[in-house]
Amino acid sequence: MTTNPFQLDGYMIRRKVFKLFGSSFHVYDPAGQVIGFSKQKAFKLKEDIRLYTDESAGTELLTVQARQIVDFSAAYDILDAQAGTKAGGAKRKGFKSILRDAWELMDANDAPIATVQEDSGGLAFLRRFLSNLIPQSFDVKDSSGVLQATFKQRFNPFIYKLEISIAPGATLDRRLVFGAAVLIAAIEGRQG
Amino acid sequence: MSIPVRCDCRFLFTADAKLAGGFTNCPQCGKAVAVAGLRDPMWRVLQFGALVIWVLSVAGAASSWGVGGAVLTALGGALLIWMISRLF
Numbered sequence: 001m002t003t004n005p006f007q008l009d010g011y012m013i014r015r016k017v018f019k020l021f022g023s024s025f026h027v028y029d030p031a032g033q034v035i036g037f038s039k040q041k042a043f044k045l046k047e048d049i050r051l052y053t054d055e056s057a058g059t060e061l062l063t064v065q066a067r068q069i070v071d072f073s074a075a076y077d078i079l080d081a082q083a084g085t086k087a088g089g090a091k092r093k094g095f096k097s098i099l100r101d102a103w104e105l106m107d108a109n110d111a112p113i114a115t116v117q118e119d120s121g122g123l124a125f126l127r128r129f130l131s132n133l134i135p136q137s138f139d140v141k142d143s144s145g146v147l148q149a150t151f152k153q154r155f156n157p158f159i160y161k162l163e164i165s166i167a168p169g170a171t172l173d174r175r176l177v178f179g180a181a182v183l184i185a186a187i188e189g190r191q192g
Numbered sequence: 193m194s195i196p197v198r199c200d201c202r203f204l205f206t207a208d209a210k211l212a213g214g215f216t217n218c219p220q221c222g223k224a225v226a227v228a229g230l231r232d233p234m235w236r237v238l239q240f241g242a243l244v245i246w247v248l249s250v251a252g253a254a255s256s257w258g259v260g261g262a263v264l265t266a267l268g269g270a271l272l273i274w275m276i277s278r279l280f
Contacts, residue, residue, distance in 0.1 A: 079224050
């Protein structure tokens, strides 16, 4: 039986770093079972990440799509493919992200409800100017500053691994957390 | 500024301009519906640049190969722009 990734408190995104064209990643539950798969086409101008339950790409779970082709605002919509509705969105904070990666999560009406930020300013600085081999960590906090989830990159120069842990009692829509993790794995991971 | 959006359920409503190129939920049926895009300011600059290159190419072809060359270049450029726009 397939596990619903939106009900899990922890999972891992694994992405190959050295892939010639396009990119793909798998999502694993804590038992190591594949619960999600995404393959991105190379040379696609508008970012369009589709997450499926497995490699057969038969059942789509989530769609993360950039709003613009040349996207300076870097805003993405997160769609629940099963329900056919928009769960919310994510927007990269351009200037803040120069020194420390920061994202804003929005609800379906585009109202900001949470932030995703690299946890350490010092490490973010070192990562940018000395070595991008230093793994990234992100904290997801709601608008009141309550921790909702953490994303931790595992040190591995060949395979990008991002561990997602949902905080106990988290109230944030897990589809948004999942969408944000997928975006970070696809976009930040590509820059690393 | 707002953008008119028509849902598959035939409900017509407006979405905020910042959602251009993205999605919004239909207030009538709740399903996600695409909002018309290509309003990014940089996209306008690129469109203008493509137009300038196209005009210059046509003018260049006209001076080198005459009216026939200009017409062929104009048609070829238009076809290329149409094919690129289909990619999006």
